[in-house]
Amino acid sequence: MKTKYIFNLLSLGLVLTSLATTGCHKRPATLTPLPGARTGHIGDVPPTQPLGFDNNTTTSTGIPPVGNPIPMSKDGHVGWIPNTDALKAETVYFDFDSSAIKSGEQSKIDNVAAYLNQNPQAAVRVEGNCDERGTEEYNRSLGERRALAVREYLVRAGVAADRVDTVSYGEDRPAVPGHDEAAYKMNRRDDFVVLTPPQ
Amino acid sequence: MNKKKPLLLLTLLTASLLAGVAGAQQEINISREVNVIGGVKPLPIALSGFSGEAAAVLKFDLEVQGFKVVDDSSAQYELAGGNNGDVHGQLNDRTARTSLLAKAYSGGTTRTQAHALADDVVSAVFHMPGIGQTKIAFKVDTGANSEVYVSDFDGHNAQAVTHDNTIVAAPTWVPRHLALFYVSYKLGNAHIWFHNLATGARDVFARYGGSNLSPAVSPDGSKVAMILSKSGWVDLWVCNIDGSGLKELTHSPQDESSPCWSPDGKWILFAGKVGERRVLRKISPEGGEAQTISTAGAGSPSEPDWSPDGKWIVFTSQYSRGFNICVIPAAGGPATVVVEGEDPSWSPNSRTVVFARRTGNGRVLSLLDVFTKQVKDVKQISGSDSQPSWAK
Numbered sequence: 001m002k003t004k005y006i007f008n009l010l011s012l013g014l015v016l017t018s019l020a021t022t023g024c025h026k027r028p029a030t031l032t033p034l035p036g037a038r039t040g041h042i043g044d045v046p047p048t049q050p051l052g053f054d055n056n057t058t059t060s061t062g063i064p065p066v067g068n069p070i071p072m073s074k075d076g077h078v079g080w081i082p083n084t085d086a087l088k089a090e091t092v093y094f095d096f097d098s099s100a101i102k103s104g105e106q107s108k109i110d111n112v113a114a115y116l117n118q119n120p121q122a123a124v125r126v127e128g129n130c131d132e133r134g135t136e137e138y139n140r141s142l143g144e145r146r147a148l149a150v151r152e153y154l155v156r157a158g159v160a161a162d163r164v165d166t167v168s169y170g171e172d173r174p175a176v177p178g179h180d181e182a183a184y185k186m187n188r189r190d191d192f193v194v195l196t197p198p199q
Numbered sequence: 200m201n202k203k204k205p206l207l208l209l210t211l212l213t214a215s216l217l218a219g220v221a222g223a224q225q226e227i228n229i230s231r232e233v234n235v236i237g238g239v240k241p242l243p244i245a246l247s248g249f250s251g252e253a254a255a256v257l258k259f260d261l262e263v264q265g266f267k268v269v270d271d272s273s274a275q276y277e278l279a280g281g282n283n284g285d286v287h288g289q290l291n292d293r294t295a296r297t298s299l300l301a302k303a304y305s306g307g308t309t310r311t312q313a314h315a316l317a318d319d320v321v322s323a324v325f326h327m328p329g330i331g332q333t334k335i336a337f338k339v340d341t342g343a344n345s346e347v348y349v350s351d352f353d354g355h356n357a358q359a360v361t362h363d364n365t366i367v368a369a370p371t372w373v374p375r376h377l378a379l380f381y382v383s384y385k386l387g388n389a390h391i392w393f394h395n396l397a398t399g400a401r402d403v404f405a406r407y408g409g410s411n412l413s414p415a416v417s418p419d420g421s422k423v424a425m426i427l428s429k430s431g432w433v434d435l436w437v438c439n440i441d442g443s444g445l446k447e448l449t450h451s452p453q454d455e456s457s458p459c460w461s462p463d464g465k466w467i468l469f470a471g472k473v474g475e476r477r478v479l480r481k482i483s484p485e486g487g488e489a490q491t492i493s494t495a496g497a498g499s500p501s502e503p504d505w506s507p508d509g510k511w512i513v514f515t516s517q518y519s520r521g522f523n524i525c526v527i528p529a530a531g532g533p534a535t536v537v538v539e540g541e542d543p544s545w546s547p548n549s550r551t552v553v554f555a556r557r558t559g560n561g562r563v564l565s566l567l568d569v570f571t572k573q574v575k576d577v578k579q580i581s582g583s584d585s586q587p588s589w590a591k
Contacts, residue, residue, distance in 0.1 A: 068431075069452070070431040071429065071430055071431050072408025072409040072430075072431060074407070074408050075406065075408060076388065078386070133517070134501075135502050135515050135522065135541050136368065136542065137369055137456045137470075137501070138457065138501040138502070140369075140382075140389070140410070140412050140413070140456070141410075141454035141456040142456075144410040144428050145433050145454045148409075148428060148432070148433070152431075165388075166409055167384075167387075167388050170368070172366050172368075173343075173366075
């Protein structure tokens with residue numbers, strides 16, 4: 001132990017001696033210059049090289065897939081006026097980690113289909129939501145699947161597919177705060193927002 | 200690529216102890232792969248001569264990269280130096296009786312100089328680059344809305360990237376570029392945006408009908424994997440970095456989520472389902488059949504991230520009462536449960552992971568030194584912080 005300590009002292013001395021002879025400001029020879037002081041904006045971070053993108057954002061090819069899924073229309077009803085109250089009573093609830101529509105919930109979707117039949121100028125946005133028991137991106141996908149399940153039901157009930165938009169909020173927009181099943185069961189849901197054309 | 204000599208030595212030692220006799224080569228390799236996660240003892244190091252911010256930075260950086268700061272009597276390594284003026288330091292290995300480095304730093308702040316010294320210590324001992332000067336991006340939830348932030352890896356110097364008063368999600372870096380992809384609901388639905396942090400310019404990247412989710416850029420920067428519902432199902436898609444060449448990779452009524460890339464760019468790894476069972480799967484970006492990767496011992500996996508050295512996959516496992524960070528060998532295999540938490544992202548040197556963990560007041564970000572299981576919270580900013588992505 002003692003010899004080791006002496007050895008360390010010796011090696012330390014050697015290092016210091018070599019530093020003293022080579023440095024000009026009592027500083028080790030291996031001086032590492034760093035980038036200048038941060039000015040506090042994001043552009044400071046190396047390494048950087050701007051990416052080139054063409055200005056055309058990607059667009060839908062519109063090729064319908066073969067099979068059951070019902071393709072989305074491009075961009076939905078941008079600029080239409082939302083009404084969150086008209087179909088507030090029809091919110092559909094789901095079981096944990098499931099997008100299956102329970103038989104007890106179907107009459108609410110039938111009511112939504114009837115509303116759309118009576119209001120031929122209106123469209124609807126189905127908003128899928130989850131409880132917090134799931135990872136964030138998993139829940140964002142699950143919320144979309146819940147919205148798509150109800151959309152599919154509406155289309156089967158005769159509503160034109162291009163009148164139904166979907167959005168998933170994952171676990172970001174709980175209806176009820178709280179961390180228990182009483183809150184969770186109210187948060188696993190699809191809300192309906194009526195959309196009417198801008199005046 | 201990176202030579203981890205001390206680590207390898209330790210793990211081989213562990214492995215041979217477990218194997219009992221050093222005879223069966225195959226068995227040693229297998230047990231080494233499993234036991235290295237969370238089973239390595241941190242290297243004891245003593246700091247002397249540092250004060251205030253420099254001392255705090257050195258302790259933090261070293262303890263999330265394989266060291267444990269101890270008092271002088273029990274240290275194998277000693278880092279002596281000071282920060283009266285510029286930071287300087289020298290590292291001695293008492294066991295090997297050698298001096299490993301002697302350096303001083305100029306420019307920057309005391310913080311950046313101390314980070315640079317910690318990086319040099321990590322490099323001298325583990326023969327891999329340190330993480331002291333790396334960046335993370337993450338989501339900050341302020342209640343009804345959320346914004347994307349960027350900060351140093353330890354949470355310092357945080358800056359808001361978005362100010363949109365809407366929901367954002369899943370920020371991810373473009374490899375080797377000062378640029379992010381993320382999801383924003385700014386235009387009503389979940390669209391994928393590209394944001395050049397060097398110029399501040401941004402643009403919508405994917406705005407197909409339905410949801411546009413979970414972007415992930417290939418390691419060579421040429422492709423973007425993402426989750427789209429444009430077909431009417433929630434599927435995994437890939438396209439070129441300029442938006443062209445869109446291709447549907449999975450086509451199933453179940454939902455896929457959270458894709459990431461293998462470091463060689465040959466695989467996209469994602470959370471999917473076989474029947475109703477949640478699994479991790481990988482698929483070629485060219486298409487073809489997806490393969491399930493075993494996560495034995497860790498159910499309901501999601502949010503995978505493949506280590507940059509290609510060896511490991513870290514992911515979130517969900518169980519009845521919460522979430523665990525788990526690690527498997529990249530080929531799949533028995534999972535090691537490392538710590539409670541979710542949404543892990545590897546450091547560029549494949550040593551440390553940044554992740555989110557839930558508290559009574561929302562989520563906070565923490566760093567996990569995967570091999571020693573040491574955990575430290577990063578500096579928090581107000582709100583709930585989640586979905587970290589480590590710049591690589």
